[in-house]
Amino acid sequence: MVPPPHPLEDEWLWGWDPTPGIVSVWAEPDGRAFIWKRQPGTHARLREDARYRPWVLLASLQDLEHLGDALRPEGLPPVPPVPGAVTYRELEGPGALRFLVSAEDGRALASAVLKGASKRLDQRVGHLRDLGPAAALALPPEEQYLVATGRTYFRDLVFDDLRRLQFDLETTGLDPSRDRIFLVALRDPDGRSETLEVTADGDAGEADLLRRLVARIREADPDVVENHNLHGFDLPFLDQRAKRLNVPLALGRAGLPGLRHRPSARGAALNRGPGGRDADAMRRARYTVPGREFIDTLDAVRRHDFAARDLPGHGLKAVARHLGLSGPDRELIPGARIHEVFLKDPERVRRYAREDVTEAAGLAHLLGGAAFALARMAPRRYERLADAGPATGVLDPLMVRAYVRSGAALPAHESGDGTSHSGAALHLFATGVARHIVKADVASLYPSLMRQYRIGPKRDRLNALLAMVDRLVDQRLDAKARAKKAPPGSAERHTHEAISAAMKILINSAYGYLGAVGLTRFSDVHAANEVTRRGRELLGLMCRELAHRGVTLLEADTDGVYFAVPEAWTETDERRVVSEVAALLPPRVKLEFDGRYAAMLSHEPKNYALQPYAGPLLLRGVAFRSSRAEPYGEDFLRRALQHLLAGDVRAVRDTYVDAVMALRRRQVPTFEVSAQVRLTKSPSQYLATRKQRRELPYEALLTNGREHWSLGERVRIYRATGGRAGLLPEALTEDGEPAPRPAPGEPTGDDARDYDVEYYVRLLKDSFAARLARGLAPEDFATVFADPDQPSLFTPSLADARPVLTVVRAPRGPEFGEDAQVVGAPPFSP
The missing domain is CATH 3.30.342 (DNA Polymerase; Chain A, domain 1)
Structure with a gap:
């Protein structure tokens, strides 16, 4: 019907x-x-x-x-x-x-x-x-x-109807007060790439380059100008250099004025008041001009990773490599050496810069569809x-548009009545290593409950939020169906997939909108708590019914349930169990078979490692993925996890011994033991508290002669011998991105390897190896991670050691049903 x-x-x-x-x-x-x-x-x-x-x-x-x-x-x-x-x-x-x-x-x-x-x-x-x-x-x-x-924007247009231009600056450094732009890579709306370069020294040459860039953009007449970190680096650097050189930036379609600012949560850091780069009071801003839209692909990357949690970082090179947008021959040059290399081998830098804008265009097409579709609505x-x-x-x-269109008065923001927002349901049933894993996904649980039980904001007398969520769900299903029918790779398919993705963003944000007390106009903590209560009940029902069917529950939350099945079960059995439980749920709540895996290490809630039957290891949660983690430890952890999930405890021991010995022989490059940190204190703030507490990042800067830095700046630091603080100078690329990690065996320049070896040996065991503790019996853990340079005559054998799984909570209690049976964890069998 x-x-x-x-x-x-x-x-x-x-x-x-x-x-x-x-x-x-x-x-x-x-x-x-x-x-x-x-x-x-x-x-x-x-x-x-x-x-x-x-x-x-x-x-x-x-x-x-x-x-x-x-x-x-x-x-x-x-x-x-x-x-x-x-x-x-x-x-x-x-x-x-x-x-x-x-x-x-x-x-x-x-x-x-x-x-x-x-x-x-x-x-x-x-x-x-x-x-x-x-x-x-x-x-x-x-x-x-x-x-x-x-x-609204873009009615009757598809993503590829927009004329898009990408440009990327190459500069002599990262400080526009003293560094210059010497080259600009540009990709026009027809896909042709070129480079514009300085033709004379000094201010005159750079000013001429900027005028040619403005003329070229106006000639190409794009609807959209984009790059990766466009608002964080390219536009603020261009803006400041143009002001210093008195070059009008008439980049819009209405001529002057040039770039304007608008407030934003992320973008260029604009200092306010005296103090320059060291000013404590700062705000963020985006740049805008009449007639063109400035799109930063970094926004799309962050939005994608917030949902998928699968990217190795957010920098252009790392993301492009991960998503298959760059090949093995991609030119890579350390950021601090870009200008130096250009003076010796300009064609190499031209090639590097053209690949940058080509990858930015690829990212925009691959990940930018959701924002395009949102603009057709909001x-x-x-x-x-x-x-x-x-x-x-x-x-x-x-x-706001719904209420104004309907001639209805709008409620004001309310701060709430003091009622706290109850947390979402999250259950950890077992820790350690399990095999034959199934993920059952609850599709948009909270919005589904809002629709099923008509739970909306009390002050939304038009019921506009629920009405829009209803329409979004219906139309998303239609968009998904249309996308499947469209030819792969076609503009039609891309458009429908983008619409589906945009609608999913809005659908999944409906519950957050309810619970954001004081932040959203129609927030309602009581309605949000009712959704949460029903969510806990429903999750309890799913867990109870799954446990009754003979599975071992591992973890459950509003996104779904992970459980282990008996070794003799086939994929057909796994799907049957999910279907049986799905049939018991309310009509608008959908439980779906979402994947199967060979093994899983359950570490703590929302932190786990998954080994697919085919494919690379998957890591989830800050315990396994952190931008501040030292690369040598991440490499060890990934290798050790693969052995642990395969049931080979002796190989975990060998991996640890190899890592310790490589450190003690100083075979590990300094980059591998360094950590990237973001600076949150200005020089004046840190110096005011330095006597009470010394912090490694700032000490590294001061020790290396850096008395000035910016809030938000990222630096790569390490602990050197004698308790000194070490600083790696090439922490950023030429456009302010995190520097890509050198490939194994790649030269890293002058490397003193003066790091504190024993500190990093301790860190390897106390931080990285500790994340494997729940997968091993205590005595096996002690044996696996014993110091290889301190052998014992009574070291136990690891020949019969196996990973372990420990039940930490049974699926019982009011939310699971008092009559639920305790299901024990099966022994590990490789």
Whole structure:
């Protein structure tokens, strides 16, 4: 049966204006809006100039009473006409923000509100946001325009219809106050790569390069400009160099002004006040221009890794290699040597730079579809949605548009009544090594429970959140079906997969939106706790029913259940058990067979290692994956885990002995024992507390003559002999990314290998080897990790040693059912 149409809910979700092909919107506070459109399937581009009435939502008209006759209800023209008239419309319902006030000029409107507020409060109020979220809601101009018109980006366009350009700077260093841009790699919208280079020394040569870059971008006329770490390095570096050289950066489609800033949680660090690079007060900003969207592929990488947790890092080279976007012949040059190599072998650097922009383009196409699809829904600039959090960055604009479209008053943010948010269910049933593992996945458990039991925010009197989640689920299923029918690799398939991914982001964020007390407009901790309560009940039911069917439970949470099955079971048996339990769940809650693995080390909740029947080892959780972990320890841990999961305890011992002896013979490069850390204290902050507590990262900097550094800067440090703090100088690439790890056997330059050997031997055992402790009997663990240079006459044999599995909790109690049976762990059998 085909469900009936839901035009109102579709307007909430997709907008209502059918204008196709919008690729960028730029609005000014004075009521001017500029809309760039591309005709679907062509390169033809149009610009539309429009007028809109800037608007703001207010809880009261009190601060506008001073306008007198210039303040009129909407639809009643002033008699006689009053220049600069302000109109209002009262929205329906009990919400606090009930007056939609508009004017021809947004600055004049804001000035009028602030004038009245300053008089009422008897103090100067400088900005609408200073009135507080309970008194006023003022959106950025583009969002005012999009909400009011019901327009969205990219109607009738597919991802490949956008003209995209990638550029990447090569610089002599990382400090734009003294370093220069000497080369720019550029990939145009037709896929052609080129390099632009300085042709003269000094300021004149660099300034000429920047002018040619601006001209080339304007000539190519892209809808989107992108790169990896674009907002963290390329744009701020370009901006500062252009200002120093007095080169206008007319990168937009409307000419000057050049780059503008907007606040953001991540991006360029802009210092405020005196102090330069060492200023303590800093904020983050993104760059924006009229008519083009600046997209940073680092945002897509972080969003992907938040869900998948499978990337080796977030740097361009590491991600491109992991995703198969770069080949074995990819040119790699240490960041600190880029300019040096260019002076000797410029073609090598050109090749390196062209590969950078090619990989950035590949990342954008592979991972950027979700943000593209979100822009077809939410009333927000595409570039803002690319780095937005799903709850406040996407759902909030959708909810605001739904209420304004429906003429309903909006509730203000509430801080909550003190009720705490109950945690999600998480059960660890067994630790150690188990074989024949099955993962049963609960698809979007919390949103499914919200739909099943109609649990939504109490203050959402339109039930807009639940209605949109319902429509998202239905339309996501349709998008998935359409993607499967489309030819592999086709633009149609890519578009439908992107829509499905975007909808999944929104669906899964609905519960988080409920529980984000004080952060989201419709947060409701009581509703969130009811979802959590039902989730715990349902998870208990699944665990109880699985245990009754003879499996060994290992771990369960809202994402699913890991369990071990008897050795004689086939995949058919595994799927049958999952299907039987799935049939007992409410209709909108789906339990699916999600995978099977040869073995698993269960370390602690959400921290485990999985060995597939075929393929590489999978590591999950901070115990096994950490950006601060020393590479030598990670390598040891991965090798040791593979042996442990195969049941070969003696091979674990051999791996440990080899690692210890390599350290003591100083065969391990210094890079392998170093750790990358992010600096969170400015020089003044650290020096103020240095006498009470010395910290290795800052001591490494000071010891090596670095008296100045920036907050957020990443450095690679190690513990040197004699308790000294060591610093590796090549911690970053030329664009501020983490330096790629040298390949095994690759020369790493001058390497003193002056690290504290015994410290790193202790660290190997106390930190990395300790993560294997739950997979071994205590006496076997002691034997495996005994010091190889201190042999004992009574060392036990490991010939019969096997990994162990220990039940730490039985599936019983109120949430599992009091009559549940305790299921013991089967012995390990390789």
